[in-house]
Amino acid sequence: MPRSPSSSVQQARQALANRLRELVKDSGLEGQQVAALCGWHPSKVSRISTGRTQPSEDDIRAWCRACGAEDRTGDLIASLRAVDGMWVSWRRMESTGLRRAQEARLPLYERTRWFRAYSPGLFPGLLQTFGYTEDVLRAVQRRRVAVDDVADAVAVRMERQSVLREGQRRFAFLVEEGVLGNGLGDADTQAEQLDHLLMVAALPNASVGVIPVRLGRVRMPVEGFWIFDTAQVNVELVSGYLTITQPSEIKAYADTFATLAEMAVYGDKARALLAKARDSLT
Secondary structure, three states, rough: OOOOOHHHHHHHHHHHHHHHHHHHHHOOOOOHHHHHOOOHHHHHHHHHHOOOOOOHHHHHHHHHHOOOHHHHHHHHHHHHHHHHEEEEHHHOOOOOOOHHHHHHHHHHHHOOEEEEEEEEOOOOHHHHHHHHHHHHHHHHHHHOOOOOEEEEEEEHHHHHHHOOOOOOOEEEEEEHHHHHOOOOOOHHHHHHHHHHHHHHHHHOOOOEEEEEOOOOOOOEEEEEEEEOOOOOEEOOOEEEEEEEOOOHHHHHHHHHHHHHHHHHOOHHHHHHHHHHHHHHHH
């Protein structure tokens, strides 16, 4: 499993390693004895117990059996799966197609009440029209997914947009000005997307800010990210999908969002940029 750049993932892995090390201590065994009972080289026990190597589910079963703590197996495997879910490569997430990856995020959107999204390169999913979404997901499918279920994945993303109008939810979207004229489709699709953005900006529970292209910025563009309430941040990187849960890291993204939000324009000034982008299409 590739190592994530996030300390959230590293700390979760270390917490699991600490729990496994405590099992050895509670059992009264030494690491070499656990290794012998598991049929491993002693260095494997050392690497797992210090967090340098992540165990497999079978490793955890053998470890618990050696320590006489088989009743702890289920809980520890659940923890391992939670760690695995914090950093997921695109190949793994999309191995069965794009629809399943879209569906997996739906419960998170349904339970969230405060959404903050920043995008430097394209419109966030909740703001996308059908045509724009189809272009985005088709490009993803061609680049890295063998299964062609784009139509189903688009339908799922469109269904997810119902959260914009259901329940007591708040939304704050930030996009870089370049997004307004940067699309994968044709001019008609981009124009429709810009018109749709104006509609979303008019919703009473949504704020849409555009960060103008200018010199003297106080914060340069960063990777796109979503903040879900104050509990979780998701970041889409080139190699995979990162879930951040450590409070200090969530705060770092929240602070970055606040800085970027101060740089953005809203209302008439944002509409002027949208009109300029739309006019440039013709």
